[in-house]
Amino acid sequence: MSDNSSRSIRIAILDLYDGFPNQGMRCIRELVNHFAENTRIDVEWDEFEIRKEENLPNLSYDVYISSGGPGSPLVSKDSSWENKFFNWIESVEKYNNKVENRIKKKIFFICHSFQLACRYFEIAQVCQRKSTAFGIFPIHLMQAAGEELVFEGLNNPFYSVDSRDYQVIEPNHNRLEQLGATILAIEKERPHVPYERALMAVRFNENMIGTQFHPEADAIGMSLHLKTAEKKETVIKNYGLDKWQSMIDQLNDPEKIMWTYKHIIPNFLQNVVNEFSLVEI
Numbered sequence: 001m002s003d004n005s006s007r008s009i010r011i012a013i014l015d016l017y018d019g020f021p022n023q024g025m026r027c028i029r030e031l032v033n034h035f036a037e038n039t040r041i042d043v044e045w046d047e048f049e050i051r052k053e054e055n056l057p058n059l060s061y062d063v064y065i066s067s068g069g070p071g072s073p074l075v076s077k078d079s080s081w082e083n084k085f086f087n088w089i090e091s092v093e094k095y096n097n098k099v100e101n102r103i104k105k106k107i108f109f110i111c112h113s114f115q116l117a118c119r120y121f122e123i124a125q126v127c128q129r130k131s132t133a134f135g136i137f138p139i140h141l142m143q144a145a146g147e148e149l150v151f152e153g154l155n156n157p158f159y160s161v162d163s164r165d166y167q168v169i170e171p172n173h174n175r176l177e178q179l180g181a182t183i184l185a186i187e188k189e190r191p192h193v194p195y196e197r198a199l200m201a202v203r204f205n206e207n208m209i210g211t212q213f214h215p216e217a218d219a220i221g222m223s224l225h226l227k228t229a230e231k232k233e234t235v236i237k238n239y240g241l242d243k244w245q246s247m248i249d250q251l252n253d254p255e256k257i258m259w260t261y262k263h264i265i266p267n268f269l270q271n272v273v274n275e276f277s278l279v280e281i
Contacts, residue, residue, distance in 0.1 A: 008041065008042035008043065008044055009041050009042070009043050009044070009062050009063060009272065009273070009276075010044045010045070010046075010060060010061040010062050010063070011032055011043060011044070011045040011046075011061060011062070011063045011064075011065065011269075012045070012046055012047075012048060012057035012061040012063070012064045012065075013025070013028055013029070013032070013045060013046070013047045013048070013064075013065050013067070014047075014048050014050050014056075014057070014064060014065065014066040014067060014113065015047055015048060015049050015050060015067055015069075016050050016051055016066065016067050016068065016069035016112050016113055017051075017067060017068070017069045017070065018051040018052060018069055018070060018071065019049075019051075019052055020069075020070050022068075022069075023217070023218075023221030023222070023224070023225055024067050024068050024110070024214065024216060024217070025047075025067060026221060027216040027217060027218050027221055027261075028065055028067060028216050028265075030218070031216055031261075031265045031266065031269075032045050032065075032269075034266070035265075035266060035269045035270075039269075039270075039273060041273055041276075046061075050066075050081060050084075050085060051069070051081050052081075054080060054081045054084050056084050056085065056087075056088045057088070059091060059092070059095055059105065061105070062103070062105065062106065062272065063105075063106045063107075063108075063269065063272055064092070064105065064106070064107045064108070065107075065108045065110070065265070066107065066108065066109045066110060066113035066117075067110055067111075067112070067113060068110045068111030068112045068113065068163075068214060069111070069112035069113070070112075071112075072128070072165075072166065073112055073115035073116050073119065073126055073166055074126060074127075074128075074166070076116075077119075082116065085116065086116075086120050089107075089117065089120055089208075092105045092107060092207075092208075093205075096205075096206075096207050102279050103275070103276065103279050104206070104207045104275075105207060106207050106208070106268070106272050107207065107208040107209070107210075108209055108210065108211075108265070108268050109208070109209070109210030109211070110210065110211060110214060110215070110216060111163070111164060111211070111212060111213070111214055113210065114168070114202075114210035114211055114212050115166055115168060115212070117202075117204060117208070117210050118168045118199070118202070118210075121175070121179060121181065121204055122172065122175055123171060123172055123175050123176055123179065123181055123202065123204070124168045124169060124170055124171040124172060124199055125168070125169050125170040126166060126167070126168050127166065127167060127169065128165060128166055128167075129164065129165055129166060129167050132163075132164070132165050132238070133162045133163065133164050133165075133167075133187075134162070134163050134164075134235070134238075134239075135161075135162060135239075135243070135247055136159055136160070136161055136162075136222075136247055136250045136251070136256060136257055137159065137160070137162045137187065137188055137213075138157035138158070138159055138188045139157055139158055139159065139160050139185050139186075139187070139188075139200050139201070139213055140156065140157045140185060140186050140187070140188060140200075141154070141156040141157070141158075141184065141185050142182075142183055142184055142185060142186065144182045144183065144184060145184040145185060145201070148182075148184055148203065149267060149271050150209060150264055150267045150268050150271065151184070151185075151201075151263075151264065151267070152263070152267055153263045153267070154259070154260065154263055154264075155255075157188070158259065158260055159250070159255075159256040159257055159259075159260060160211075160213040160214060160215060160217065160257055160260045161213060161214040161217035161222060161257055162187075162212070162213045162214070163214065164212065167198040167212070168198055168199045168212060169196045169197075169198050169199070170196060171183060171199060179204065179205060180205055180206075181202060181203060181204050181205065182202065182203045183199055183201075183202055184200075184201040184202060184203055184209075185199075185200040185201035185211070186198065186199060186200055187200050187212075198212060199212060200212045200213055201213075209268070211264070215260055215261065215264035215265055216261065216265055217257055217260075217261065218257070218258065218261045219251040219252070219257060219258050219261075222247075222251055222257065223248065223251050226244065226247055226248060226251075227248075232244060235247070
């Protein structure tokens with residue numbers, strides 16, 4: 001067995017924010033930097049602007065974290081940048097399917113990227129919601145998530161930031177079985193409305209996983225976002241002052257989004273390290 005403490009991990013962060021101001025990229029950078037500080041493995045990372053620059057990473061990276069982003073995951077169909085994004089996913093799949101490539105490339109898809117991945121793999125319907133989901137919500141783990149190391153240490157339900165106008169519903173179970181994919185989490189039950197619960201996390205295959213919610217969101221960024229005059233006014237107008245205050249209060253609860261922040265992406269990265277240690281190079 002090789003000593004992986006002398007090996008470096010190369011991480012590519014895919015930016016799908018299309019140039020819009022956001023807290024997501026800052027949070028991902030900080031999570032990667034925290035991981036680098038807490039591991040014996042040297043960590044190198046680079047960013048790639050996907051939508052404006054159409055700049056996709058090559059296969060020299062070990063890990064890929066693909067961000068959320070604004071806008072519709074549907075109108076980009078057949079666009080130049082989306083075609084390149086889908087071709088990139090396919091190239092990672094082909095690499096991982098080669099037996100001689102013993103160390104596999106890992107991908108984590110977040111929110112907008114997750115919706116695109118669901119379209120790419122054709123596992124469910126991606127459509128617009130009746131209303132925007134915005135806030136801190138419970139995420140319910142499915143039974144299959146009990147064996148998912150990415151969710152290790154989380155309660156059921158756990159809490160995370162959800163911010164989206166679109167959703168992934170009506171899973172194609174035949175397609176899921178064909179791919180060996182697994183639904184890991186769904187949104188909160190809403191018995192008072194006649195809508196299907198959305199998929200909130202899926203393992204697409206052994207090396208690719210994604211979440212509809214934002215596991216990278218931290219209390220600092222969310223608080224700054226909510227306290228901007230524009231966002232505060234929007235939340236109060238659409239949901240009321242009590243909703244805005246409740247979200248601020250929940251940010252101070254260490255067992256809610258900060259617990260999620262400290263577990264999901266760190267677990268994902270740590271599992272990569274663990275797999276390296278089991279593979280002879």
